[in-house]
Each structure stands twice: as structure tokens, then as C-alpha cells.
Amino acid sequence: MPATHTDKAFEQDLRDLRERLLAMGAKVEALIAGSVRALTERDSTLAEKVIQSDKDVNRLEVEIDDLCRRILALRQPAASDLRLITTALKIVTDLERIGDLAVNIAERAHDLNQVPPLAPYVDTPKLAELAQQQVKKALDAFVSDDVAKAEEVLKGDDLLDALFLKIFNELLAYMMEDSKNIRRATALMFIAKHLERIGDHALNVAEMVVYMVRGKDIRHPLSRNLTME
């Protein structure tokens, strides 16, 4: 990003874009936290609230997409500014999908709250917190062109994957122990998988930030790590 733009309106547009992306990120983080709290606190009203709030995320997506198109049409950015806008267009899709995943978690939490809990949910909120931190850090890296922070996200993904695997194996053990656990354990497995996928979206964002800043595409050596389980 050049240090100064002669065009004040353009500067304002870019600031606006960054602010809106951060606002959307904050909203999405709240949905992740809410969806998992709905599970751990057996709070179906909260689950319902998460499901309802997703429309705010969707509205933000449409608005930011429109803003990006408006900037492209009016300001005809080049070089690093162009890369910023085209990256924003992609990031907004990742954020919206994260919102969808939080809704899926809330829906499963809602179902699980109808039956006795399988076990104390110790690692699931930990996984949610990690995923949420990764999303926050990736977005911060984007708005501040901070490659070092993006690289932290890339490194942080292993921790998330390891915790997912731990939860997955514990749930398998519950299933093997008693067939009455199978249905609930399966639901919890999908919740954990959704959280791990939220982490993957953060990883995608971080990879795009590195590309945006360095102009070098690192997406694909890393996407090899995105396999499940």
C-alpha cells in the first residue's frame, strides 16, 4: 500500500472497507462464541439468537461486496490497491461461510440440548476459542498488512488440528463404549469439525494476506495441510 493517496475519497473508501470487514469479523466471532456457549450452557434461546443473527452477517456480506465493486468501478485501483480489493472480495466470502458454520453449530446445540449431555464439554469451547482467535488474528493481519501476524495464523493451525483430533478420538471412544452414545457423539463430532473448518477459513484468509502483501502466492503448499481428521 503506498503511504499516501492523493485521492482523499479513495483513502476514505479503503478505510471504510477495512472498518466494515472488521465489523463483520467481530459479528462472526460473536456467532462462533454464542453457538458454542449455547451448547456448553445448554442455552437454546441463545442458539436461536445465533441462528437469527446470521442475517446480519449476510447483509454485511452484500454491503461489502457492493462497496468493493463500487471502489473498482469508480477508483480503478491498480497494483497493491487492486490486490487489496480483490482479496477483500474473497475474504468476505470466508467470513460469511464462518457465519453459516456457527449457525450449523447452534442448530446442533439446539438438538443436543433436548437430551442429557454426553460428557462435560471441556475441549470443544477450547477449540472454539482457538478458532475464534485465528479468525480475529487473520482479519487484523489483513487490515494492517501485517505478514508476521498472518504467519502466526498459519502456524497456529496445527494446534487447532491437534485439538480436533483429540476430541474426535475421545468421541470415537464414547461411541465404542456404548451404542447409546453414538447419536450424540456424532453430533459433537460434526460440531468439532465445523470449528476446525472455521480455523481453515482463517488459514485461507491468512494465506491471502501473505499473497496480498508480498505479491507471492503461498496458498498452495499450505493447503496440503487442510485435510480432515
Added chain:
Amino acid sequence: MPATHTDKAFEQDLRDLRERLLAMGAKVEALIAGSVRALTERDSTLAEKVIQSDKDVNRLEVEIDDLCRRILALRQPAASDLRLITTALKIVTDLERIGDLAVNIAERAHDLNQVPPLAPYVDTPKLAELAQQQVKKALDAFVSDDVAKAEEVLKGDDLLDALFLKIFNELLAYMMEDSKNIRRATALMFIAKHLERIGDHALNVAEMVVYMVRGKDIRHPLSRNLTME
């Protein structure tokens, strides 16, 4: 899209973009088919091949992204052309993620091929075929600005979801029947889930096509249907 562009080079760019997206789509479809064939025919060499070919999809993504940025920088498109390019930037990400999902399926197929099969895989290849058709149709709708075809994709998603649910419930039953089935059934459940997610990506593409052509965003009433299970 206006019927004629005075700028021949621009026309050529757009043709190039459409062709490359179709080529990437064909590649991705082949990966879906290959990954499921690796499972049903217990062909781990094929699984390995799918895992290796993903890098071609990744290369195509980088190339198409670059092409989109080049068109934006050089041609400064407006209105419907701008919408076409910004949509292409998003679609290419969906295609790349589909490639990742096919790789995940191939990896699981590889593992499952080391142990005796749980049951004949009747519905899984059917689900894969449906998912593949949805991807193909959504991309065709994109390159030909065909809203009717995009709407077919939107309608087709219910079939996919229903088949996923059927497979999911059958696998649950296998798990309940004998705990020795649990590990394999879980792997098959994730494979089915990946195929259903491939269908969701096709749905996303179709929604974007409707928006691109009509200029009206229909993404979000429909994204409500994207919940799992």
C-alpha cells in the same frame, strides 16, 4: 453482458476467462469422480493420483485470479462486466475448495481401502454423481449467463441433502449394530458430508450467477438451507 464489445482484446479476455473456468471445473469434476471411484473400486493408486492432481487445480486458481486482476487493471470494466469478473474471483475459490474436498475424500478412501469394506457403497457414488452434476451445471450457468440453469441447481440441492441424510442414517444404524463398524462408518459419514458440501459450493456458485445476471442478491434466503444433516 452487452451483445458486442468494441474492444476485441477485452472480448478475448472474457472468452479466455470463461474457458479457463470451464477447464478448472472439468478438472475438479474429474477429481470428485476419481476420489469416489478410488473408494468404490478400492483403488488406492487412483486415490494417490487424485491427491497429486490437486496441484493442477491450485495452479489454475492462481492463473485465473491473476487473469481477473489483469482484466480489472487493464480494461477497467463497468456494470455487468465488472460483476462478471468479481463473480469469477469468487467462483474460482469455490472450485479450489471443491478440489480440496475431493482430496480429503481420496485420503479417506485410501485409509478405508486398507480394511474390509463396511457394506456395498451404493448411495455414495450416486451422491458423488449428483454433486458433480450440480458443479457442472452451475459453471455452465455462469459461462452462459443462464439464470434458468442456475435455478435448476438451486432446486437440485434438496435431492442431494435428502440422499446425504439417507446415507447418514444408514451409517448410524451400522454403528449401533456393531461397535466394530464405528470407525469405518465415521469415515464414510465424513465422505458423504464432503460430497454434500461440494453440492453447497455448487449452490453458492448458482446463487452468484443469479445475482450476476439479475443484479439482485438472492444468496441469503437460500443459504438458510445449507445446514447440515
